[in-house]
Amino acid sequence: MKPPSYLVAILVVGFCFALRIPLEADPVSHILVQLPLLAWSGVLITPNGTGRRSEWNRGGVATLLVAFFTIIFWMLPRSIDAVLSSPTMELAKFITLPFGVGAPLAIGWARAHPLLRGIIKAEVVSMLGVLAFLYIHAPVRICNAYLVSDQHRLGYGFLFLALGLSVFWIAPLFIVHTKRAVMPTKTPATA
Amino acid sequence: MKAFLASLAVLIAGSVLFFKATDGLQALTAEGARRLAVQREAPMVSSFMLETMKGSAEPLPGAPGKAVMVEFIYTTCPTICQSAGGDMARLRDLVIAEGLGDRVRLFSVSFDPDVDDVSHLARYGELHHADGEVWTIARPTVNDLPALLKAFGVVVIKGDPDTFGGYEHNTAIHVISPTGQLSSIVDTDDFDGALEALKRTLS
Structure with a gap:
């Protein structure tokens, strides 16, 4: 039996909270594991079709903008440094990532025009590329709480993520094509 | 129209927040913020x-x-x-x-x-x-x-x-x-x- 998704969300947030000290000791696991997991928990608690008819959120634009600005805030190196020295900021992170990134992203994405989705995907990949370049080559320490060598590893993390997402988003274009070719024969055993 | 107003409201609120969070776009890092705060407040x-x-x-x-x-x-x-x-x-x-x-x-x-x-x-x-x-x-x-x-x-x-x-x-x-x-x-x-x-x- 599949567990209800809110239960998974609670487990995910619990995991991020219980292991916050080891997760945050390394910027790679802090930024590329903990933050995305917290955002994902927000996706999990958003029921399908939430706000589907709202006139205020036509095309999902308003909610996607909420997610955009919340992400931008957490991309600031000083926000990440502040989390490590201020419990208030830590709490803000645990609240704003599920409710300010995950949930609005899920609501907005469901209503976004395919063209807008494509633009967002392209933006995400290119932004990760820029971050990778910046973190690998910056001549200064970007976070006071992390080492320069950690900063470099995070840069490579961004790079691999950009490459991974590119493959992940481009590969289905080919797979869907072959599936369509197979469908008319109606032989589920070969699917 | 409603969707436009909602998006505009988020855009304004988000920009204001970002402006505040970076001390008017002057400090993106904690080190930048530290230097700016000292210059302004001279504690x-x-x-x-x-x-x-x-x-x-x-x-x-x-x-x-x-x-x-x-x-x-x-x-x-x-x-x-x-x-x-x-x-x-x-x-x-x-x-x-x-x-x-x-x-x-x-x-x-x-x-x-x-x-x-x-x-x-x-x-x-x-x-x-x-x-x-x-x-x-x-x-x-x-x-x-x-x-x-x-x-x-x-x-x-x-x-x-x-x-x-x-x-x-x-x-x-x-x-x-x-x-x-x-x-x-x-x-x-x-x-x-x-x-x-x-x-x-x-x-």
Whole structure:
């Protein structure tokens, strides 16, 4: 039996909270594991079709903008440094990532025009590329709480993520094509 | 129309938040924010007693009426602090050349007082030609260290054991006015910036 998704969300947030000290000791696991997991928990608690008819959120634009600005805030190196020295900021992170990134992203994405989705995907990949370049080559320490060598590893993390997402988003274009070719024969055993 | 208004509201609120979160787009990093805050607010620095490389006690900030320039170091540092030491010697020479030698005290303060005893401090001073007249090397007590680092906004973390080990920290020159206010923080090789900040506090 599949567990209800809110239960998974609670487990995910619990995991991020219980292991916050080891997760945050390394910027790679802090930024590329903990933050995305917290955002994902927000996706999990958003029921399908939430706000589907709202006139205020036509095309999902308003909610996607909420997610955009919340992400931008957490991309600031000083926000990440502040989390490590201020419990208030830590709490803000645990609240704003599920409710300010995950949930609005899920609501907005469901209503976004395919063209807008494509633009967002392209933006995400290119932004990760820029971050990778910046973190690998910056001549200064970007976070006071992390080492320069950690900063470099995070840069490579961004790079691999950009490459991974590119493959992940481009590969289905080919797979869907072959599936369509197979469908008319109606032989589920070969699917 | 409703969707447009909602998006516009988010756009405005988000931009305002981003503007606030970056001090008007001026500071994206914690280090940038630290320097900006000091420049704007010039906070008072409470007094700490240091032990110098000659074994004598000396307060930081120093004697009233004298400006202070402080950098933080540890003497067993293999790389960047050695160049920071060279920078500090250069700054001392520039200060003297400007005729300000008797109006400012330069400190290199160790944040590793456990290891850096007086003999370590003296050896570091000798290596970089610090004679204790204008520029001295010193250490706080182990008890005072956390409060001292906090007062200056210095964050020290353990370095990567695979490479050089030691510590990493936000290296900078901190300028304190004769009235004991932390008034400016500049890079250790920004000599013009440091001298300018010094003259501003003395005028």
